[in-house]
Amino acid sequence: MSAPEPDILVRITDAVRDRLAQEPEPAGLEARARETAEILARHLTPPPDLQEVDWLAPTADPGMAQDAVESATEPLMLVGHLPHMARLASLLLTGNPNREVVRFRNATVVCLERAEDDWVLLWALGPDLVAPSA
Numbered sequence: 001m002s003a004p005e006p007d008i009l010v011r012i013t014d015a016v017r018d019r020l021a022q023e024p025e026p027a028g029l030e031a032r033a034r035e036t037a038e039i040l041a042r043h044l045t046p047p048p049d050l051q052e053v054d055w056l057a058p059t060a061d062p063g064m065a066q067d068a069v070e071s072a073t074e075p076l077m078l079v080g081h082l083p084h085m086a087r088l089a090s091l092l093l094t095g096n097p098n099r100e101v102v103r104f105r106n107a108t109v110v111c112l113e114r115a116e117d118d119w120v121l122l123w124a125l126g127p128d129l130v131a132p133s134a
Contacts (some may be wrong), residue, residue: 015043030057037079048077056080062088062097070114082106092119 034052041047057065058081065088069076078085086104087097092112094101102110107127112119 015040018042033079033081037077040077040079044077058084060084062091063084066091089121093121 030052033124037050041050053068054060055068056078062084067089069094082104086100086102089102089110089112091097101122102124105126108124110124113122
């Protein structure tokens with residue numbers, strides 16, 4: 001396993017803090033996911049290219065996302081909603097999308113890494129671990 005970039009958790013924490021500080025807007029799920037992705041992207045160097053994909057929709061089959069993730073040739077940052085993200089993490093980690101292995105809440109961030117033919121959880125950051133901005 002590779003060590004995370006030294007300040008990646010600081011930047012992700014800042015992004016989660018920024019997202020939590022925003023007033024929820026009456027937007028659809030896709031719009032909120034896009035806003036969240038844009039906030040995260042502002043905290044990453046270089047900022048990643050953002051793409052919207054159907055296989056991250058809240059009701060999408062997590063197997064479609066698994067196929068896309070496992071065929072990726074570069075690291076990915078996925079932004080989505082529950083229950084899909086929890087089901088995808090469970091599918092990658094255990095092979096069963098219905099087995100809860102990560103307790104997702106709104107604004108939860110997890111880092112998974114491919115290790116040969118399996119996936120491992122490197123770290124998880126939930127909103128309860130992020131102190132509000134001063």
